[in-house]
Amino acid sequence: xxxxxxxxxxxxxxxxxxxxxxxxxxxxxxxxxxxxxxxxxxxxxxxxxxxxxxxxxxxxxxxxxxxxxxxxxxxxxxxxxxxxxxxxxxxxxxxxxxxxxxxxxxxxxxxxxxxxxxxxxxxxxxxxxxxxxxxxxxxxxxxxxxxxxxxxxxxxxxxxxxxxxxxxxxxxxxxxxxxxxxxxxxxxxxxxxxxxxxxxxxxxxxxxxxxxxxxxxxxxxxxxxxxxxxxxxxxxxxxxxxxxxxxxxx
Numbered sequence: 001x002x003x004x005x006x007x008x009x010x011x012x013x014x015x016x017x018x019x020x021x022x023x024x025x026x027x028x029x030x031x032x033x034x035x036x037x038x039x040x041x042x043x044x045x046x047x048x049x050x051x052x053x054x055x056x057x058x059x060x061x062x063x064x065x066x067x068x069x070x071x072x073x074x075x076x077x078x079x080x081x082x083x084x085x086x087x088x089x090x091x092x093x094x095x096x097x098x099x100x101x102x103x104x105x106x107x108x109x110x111x112x113x114x115x116x117x118x119x120x121x122x123x124x125x126x127x128x129x130x131x132x133x134x135x136x137x138x139x140x141x142x143x144x145x146x147x148x149x150x151x152x153x154x155x156x157x158x159x160x161x162x163x164x165x166x167x168x169x170x171x172x173x174x175x176x177x178x179x180x181x182x183x184x185x186x187x188x189x190x191x192x193x194x195x196x197x198x199x200x201x202x203x204x205x206x207x208x209x210x211x212x213x214x215x216x217x218x219x220x221x222x223x224x225x226x227x228x229x230x231x232x233x234x235x236x237x238x239x240x241x242x243x244x245x246x247x248x249x250x
Contacts, residue, residue: 032070035060036084039077044135047143048078082150085133095155098162105175105231108166109222109239112190115159116221119194120201121214134198156191163187167229175235186229193221215242 026034038060042051053074057064071077098114101107133151140147167183170176181189197217200207210217219242226236 028070031062032080033084035062035067035070036077036081040081040085040132040136043078043081044132044139047139048074049143082147085136085147085151095159103162103165103169105166105170105173105235106239108163108170108229108231109226109236110245111159111163111166112225113218113222113240113242113245115190116194116197116225117218119191120197120218120221131202134195134202137195138199160184160187160191163190170231170235175232177230177232179230181229183229189228190225193225197221218242 039056042055042059046055051074053064053067056074056077057067060067067077071080098107098111101110137148137151140149164183164187167176167186171178171183201214212220222240222242223236226240227233
């Protein structure tokens with residue numbers, strides 16, 4: 001009896017999960033912005049070298065041809081993504097208010113609370129962009145550092161100059177001790193502390209159990225930073241009211 005030869009079934013590979021496609025009716029500028037926003041997660045997870053243009057196109061819900069229509073190569077898209085991460089309209093509004101204040105001990109207290117609260121504050125439903133940004137910075141620091149370097153050249157550097165001016169004014173007014181911490185690096189120490197706090201709090205279960213509520217943790221970091229930069233205890237007590245400062249936008 002002749003046996004009928006079975007046809008081998010083709011191997012079916014699992015389909016690549018594609019997000020909802022970017023709407024067709026978009027201006028060139030809108031589509032470009034949508035692509036930039038969509039690829040952040042891929043770059044954050046795989047880095048520049050580990051990401052293919054096909055993966056970027058899939059994440060953006062467009063074809064590779066359309067991707068290359070807006071960005072000539074992966075480098076151009078990565079650069080555009082970096083620049084977009086360095087802008088924050090919501091924060092810019094508060095920064096403009098801060099710029100209107102004179103350099104002083106009270107302004108330094110406000111700046112310190114705002115920066116640490118902004119970076120290391122509690123996660124919110126809209127914090128996905130902030131988390132992606134943090135992951136991009138951490139990955140950058142383990143690679144060539146270009147993204148972190150570009151990011152820090154923006155608002156963090158500007159804020160550090162303002163902190164230096166406030167600390168010098170506080171020293172001149174007798175509200176802070178001069179030295180040994182140089183005013184030019186005091187702001188960077190604050191920024192680094194806040195970023196490391198955020199990184200340790202990224203997992204659903206924090207890496208370190210600090211034993212206090214999140215808002216109290218932020219307050220402790222503010223006190224630690226201000227004391228470390230040289231502000232006198234009576235000065236901090238005079239100006240630091242977390243609940244009142246939160247109304248300012250911190």
